[in-house]
Amino acid sequence: MLVRLAPVTRALLVSLLAACKAAESGAPGDTEDTGDTGFEGDPEVFSELSAPVDIHIDDRGVPHIYGETDADVFFAAGYQVAVDRLFQMDLMRRRAYGRGAEVLGAGKVDEDRISRLFDFPRWGRLDAERLKTESPEEYHLFVAWTAGVNRRIEEINSGAAPLPYGFGKAELDYAPEPWDPVDALVIGKMVSFGNSNVLEYEFLATVVTRFVPAVLEVVQLPRPGWEVYTVPPEDRPAAGTAPAPSGAEPSRTSGQVAKNRSQEPALSLPPDAKAALRRMHDALSGFRVVGSNNWAVDGRFTASGKPLIANDPHQPLQSPSVMYAIHLNSADAGGKFDVAGFGFAGVPGVQLGHNRKIQWAATTGFADCMDLYSVRSAPDQATIDIGGKTAPVAWRDEIIKVAGMGDRKFRVGDVEGYGVLVGDALPLDPALVVDADRKLLINWTGFRATNEARAFLRMGKAQSIDEWEQAVDMIEVGTFNWMAADATGITYHLNTNVPDRGAPAGRPMPIRVVDGDDPAYVWSGKFLPGDQLPRSRAPQTGFIVTANNDPWGFTGDGDLSNDPWYYGAFYDPGYRAGRVEQRLHELTQAGKVTVADMQSIQSDTHSLVADKMLPVLAEVYAKVATDDTLLAYRGRKDLEVLSDLLTKQWNRRMDRQEAGALAFHAFAHFLVQRILEDDLSLVFGAIMDASPVYALKFAALAATGMYPNANELMQEGRDVLVMEALVDASDWLVGEFGSVAPHRYHWGDRHGTGFRNAFGGELDGGWHPTDGGEDTVNVSGSSFFEPESTDVRPQFESNDGAVFRVVTGFDSEGVPQAVVNFPPGNSADPSSPHFADTLQDWIEDRYHHYPYRRHEVEAATRETVTLEP
DSSP states (O other): OEEEEOOOOHHHHHHHHHHHTTOOOOOOOOOOOOOOOOOOSOTTOOOOOSSOEEEEEETTSOEEEEOSSHHHHHHHHHHHHHHHHHHHHHHHHHHHHTOTHHHHOGGGHHHHHHHHHHTHHHHHHHHHHHHHHHOHHHHHHHHHHHHHHHHHHHHHHTTSSOOOTTTSTTTTOOOOOOOOHHHHHHHHHHHHHHHHOOHHHHHHHHHHHHHOGGGGGTOOTTOOSSOOOSSOGGGOOOOOOOOOOTTOSHHHHSSOOOOOOOOOOSSOOOTTHHHHHHHHHHHGGGGOOOOEEEEEEOGGGBSSSSOEEEEEEEEEOBSSOSEEEEEEEOGGGTOSOEEEEEEETTSOSOSEEEOSSOEEEEEEOOOOOEEEEEEEEOTTSSEEEETTEEEEOEEEEEEEOOTTSOOEEEEEEEETTTEEEOTTOSSSOGGGTSOTTOEEEEEETTSSOOOHHHHHHHHHHOSSHHHHHHHHTTOOSSOEEEEEEETTEEEEEOOOOOBOOOOSTTSOOSSSOEETTOGGGSOOSOBOOGGGSOEEOOTTTOEEEESSSOSSSTTTTSOSTTSSSOOOSOOOOSHHHHHHHHHHHHHHHHSOBOHHHHHHHHTOOBOHHHHHHHHHHHHHHHHTTTOGGGGGGTTOHHHHHHHHIIIIIOOSBOOTTOHHHHHHHHHHHHHHHHHHTTTSTTTHHHHHHHOHHHHHHHHHHHHTTOSTTGGGGOTTOHHHHHHHHHHHHHHHHHHHHSSOOGGGOOGGGTEEEEOBOSSOGGGOOOEEEOOOOTTSSSOOOOOOBOTTSOOBOSSEEEOEEESOEEEEEEOTTSOEEEEEEOSSOSOOOTTSTTSSTTHHHHHTTOOEEOOOSHHHHHHHEEEEEEEOO
16 A cells, blocks of 8 residues: 655644754753764754655554655654554653643652652753754754654644544543654653662662661572673672571571561651552652563574574563564665664664664663662751752742642752752652651762763664674663674673762662761762673673673672672562573573574573472472471371472473462462561562562572571471461462362463553553563563552553564674564554554564565565655
């Protein structure tokens, strides 16, 4: 099908020019001079297309855009993403500006508070000013993209095109507003915040420290569940030495212990604290740091003799997806782009994908780029004391308009150079983490003009991994474990501003709220240098794996004070990375790795938590027949059946059809409850909400004796707690399915993925049984307990996971060739054939080739749209 669209009208050009001029000015951040781009003309003006642009839409709804110039292609890309995703883009822009409640109502007020607190509009505007000043040609691409978005909006508002679902009178009933080039940079700032946000983790660590400090005498928060580190050994610095775990012997971990519980905390948790922590968790759900997997294997281990690289970024799984598949090609006509992959809807370009030379991938790096301070405020709140100095506070009043209700007002204090004073902006009482006479201050490395927009554009244009690394080096906020491959090699290269907090020895590192009176905790303005950031080309190892785990090995002993520098603490426990490394070792020893092998790793559902916990269950259950301390469990047929299923029959895969997966999920979570809830009753629910895999890690390390004082968490004795968790699992299965007999239930009966939408309606993608668990490579985490209670949920719904999976190799000419799957579809129009057409392939781990070369695109094209000048 060929569709030709009319030229842009003169009136629309005027309105676009006015919109482009609306960006507010601000001082650009410090940066090195990268030289003249050679761009001539006004970077804020996009007058019209220089020539027709063809948009080939393939059989999965992916647009492949061919134009004469870079700006033409970006204009058409803005137009087409607005065709497919305008309502989603509008909601994303509203989230970034803190305006979601205007259309979605009171349920979005707390989310809006977070956006206003961190003031993404201010910092996005400064990013735009910096980009325009330092690289006007690249800023012009944002202007062109915005002009394309606005062309589609003009068609809609004039009646020439239908109003997208969500805007209609039967839905939210409002007209789409024109876009400004700054909007995409504001959204980009919000995305970078989500990638570096440790606010909830540091809050919970502080609450535990203040109200249940005895737990931290036992639980080593940073210690990994599986000791695997990203930087290959040949490039890894020496870390602290892990002490031998006392309590690993059965006599220390299995029996009763006489030692009394540590002293009760001196502070009492406010009565509404549990509800407040839950409310903050919900407010941060749109800005949550989530994980991803990527790995690369160099040509010495592959069947093709060229590298292979895999990536599956984990983001909120929603309908439509946060990512948008697109292909931009100006290079055929002499331009600089021929890049295909995925970008965030609402942001120009391709953030993850490949060009003619390079495929690149990313996971979240979990470097610590945010600190929370307890500070003293002057009586009039005009100043604070910070690090022995007095700093002025500029208070701003924020007003949130709420659909169908009155405005909500709150105050935020900006302390230039030091962060933001929370005031009453957070949806909970700061008294949870600071004393009554103190205030809470948050500093984040994103509180300045940064350079991510230029970095992403230049990654897309890079022609070698050396040039690609130079682009990565422009990134200053947002902690991405970047990985890339070309036909000759692989690289792992991270760059971001991690505050240099000095030597870790002698004082705690800031993984919780710190004393703002202490000058040692105030950032000096220095950042870790490149040789203290994780980077490698694996010259000896030959492959690199990152899955949000500790890059260095600094956390292996649970101690942050004995390492050469401080980089971070709240990493993934390491189960996913550990499993990928296991598989790669197996595959490289067995033969040469293929694309199919890489796909099999991405779909792997083997549970390493089960590998840790089930030998303990087998050991304990073997004692039941002879150990009179376990007499209460002797002769119970249900426990025998369940133990036999878990330790002998089940393959330890979290697959939909597996009964053992459901039984293990229940057993593991009841064991977490048995070990941790009495010690952490005040915050148990909040921890389970924030990160169930962390709680599973704590329980596994305790049950296996890896904590030096593990018995302090298990006063009843490890063996009793293990058997009680087995009883709990049996009782639950009998209550739900009438029996523990394995033929009665499967993992998919209760576990699945929900593709939800902030508005809902026809955009809600429903619930689907899916494979995977909290700790598996094919990740599919979910909450087991109801909020603020220990009731088991009726369904275990995953809302985070792989927003796409891609495996890329290189053909004989060194051009990347990618196979992908992604859910739920590339269009946000419920009536479109591409609304949910890729979902089943994603669920079933079926991959398809991503068309890239022109003949491949033309063969896959189902519709062609031509935009005329």
